[in-house]
Amino acid sequence: MEFPENPAVNMDQLPLLQDVDVLPVDRAYRKMRLLAWGVVQALILVAVLAPFAGQLLGWLDGVNMGLIWIPLLVQFALGGLWFAEEWLGFERRGYAVRERDITYRTGWLVRNTVTIPYSMIQHSELSQGPVSRWLGLNHIKLFTAGGSGNLRIAGLKEEKAQELRGVIDARAGKS
């Protein structure tokens, strides 16, 4: 292994990760995430409104109707933040495939960019739940030793996922 004698010079000749094009995941995945958002918000809304509805229907007693705005406001604020994260974050969600490594970028509020070399991938997994099957989506999970660097690339069209998996499997565990 030849150590770079003057790494500062070598730096400029190295391929740069930040210059790579990021491919977006499938549009249908936004639908799936917003669906999850909607379901969770509806459940929370039911839980928040339940005591007040109970008061109106006369099943409960002593619930102060004037307070209904407080939980609703809190829910709208948090739900709105989450929605912004889903909506704006989707535009930033994507993966970049290079000859020797794969990079996955997510998030708007909290932004993550994870890079793992193919040589460190122990095995990969394609998964599909009922909703993603309906939308024709697939998720790829890449496992590394120790598990802290595991990577899940969610929301790829089935054929895209197969293709990407082929690319990864051909290189995984090798140089």
Added chain:
Amino acid sequence: MTDFSTPRRQHPLGIAIISVQFLVNGIRAAWPVLIGITFGGIEGYMLLGIPIVLGLILAGAVAYYWRFKYRLEDEALVVERGLLQRERLLIPFDRIQAIQLFQGPLQQLFGLTGLRVDTAGSTGNELQLVAIGKSEAESLRQRLASNSQAESKTATETSEQSQPNAPANGPDGFNRQPLVILDAKRLIKVGLSQNHLRNAFLGIAIFGSIGSPLESAIESLFGALPSAAILALSALSVLLIVPGLVLFLLSGVVISLGLATFQYFRYRSAIGSEGVQIEMGLVRRNTFQVPYSKVHMTVWKSNWLKRQLGFETLQIRQAQASDQANASLRVFVPAMEAQNRKVVEGILYPDMKEPESFVLSPVRRFRWVMWLAAWAPSLLLFAAWSPAAAWLGTAAWMALTGFTTAKRFGSLQLRAYANSVVLERGWFWRSRTVIKMDQLQGIQWRRNVLLERRGVGHITFHTAAGPKPFVYVSKHEAYALRNHAINRMHSAHSENAQPAF
């Protein structure tokens, strides 16, 4: 040397050890039931159950012993075991993370040795041979170690990753250079430099759980005294605060000494061509052997007391699944002195002799973010105290946390060499973590919107031994470091037929 090519059983005395293991595991699993039975009242016929259970355990142990066979193939350790559900384990030498010989009280009594092999996907004790003869265990260990070493050597030689500074092989094939050897004096020093406060609390917890009869005895004693005497005693009890504190700290020191003796008794460690080797323990003697290529992280830790003695503790961390953080073994080397660190790092990280390529510190203006987080507990004061006292308390708390945050923030430093990354942190409890870039599993760059706008984020190195973050780095520095690290990972593997892991 013993021939391991034919399947062999463990030492017959292993039946006794396996029986005791089964008994302990059984009691551990069934203790709520046992306590329930005790409270329900023990009838005479129940005692008949004891010999029946013991007989069953003995029969199980005999069957387990009979079915348990091991042998060595060219490249792997093969074990067949199980009575009803039979299994055959095959552990390739190059997957062995560490070899541990251990001698619990029973093994010491019988003059036997247990052997444990850790692999990467291990659930902690994937394979244990509980009872084999001493000489047999030693030659088995050497076979396993030399094979895993030979394998990793061929792998490392192609990647020119071999350890040029490691001492050459001696006549037995294993030349070792002693590293840390604890005689009585140094053992006491190690004991004296533990965290006494934590140990004192540990002592109280243990005392609280087993000392309740004593407590009731004291209560009944007090109940017998006239009320005037109790008043006088409670007035005197104020005087007991200082002696009580001294006693508290002293008990901490005593417990520290006891624990250190228990763990580090007759501690011997050596470093050589085949890796790091360590022997330690009083009641349970452990011998660890870790090949260099399986070291994924080294952590040097010290507190103020240890630094006064010139000591550091070294933790050698290996690949482990993150959800089994406690299952995998961690190898400790206490009482490391400055020259020991030089030796170890010189062998493990030869690139450190060159000047570093990067020196990174967190962006200074983010100190206040850390300080802000430290304020939160002072809000509790407002709930408990009067406003004036609470403000005073808050001011004192803020001054203290401001000081400690500044100190801690100032201590954060990252130095990257051609292949090694050194992360330093802490000023009272100091730690220094070293990882190798060509062993990294992944790199993560994380920041929120506000940090992104200021061009700052956190960089996390994912290693097989767990993640290691470095916070509040400027984007340009982090990108340069990331590109360097990624290219190191690739260049190491392009010359290497097999991954180093």
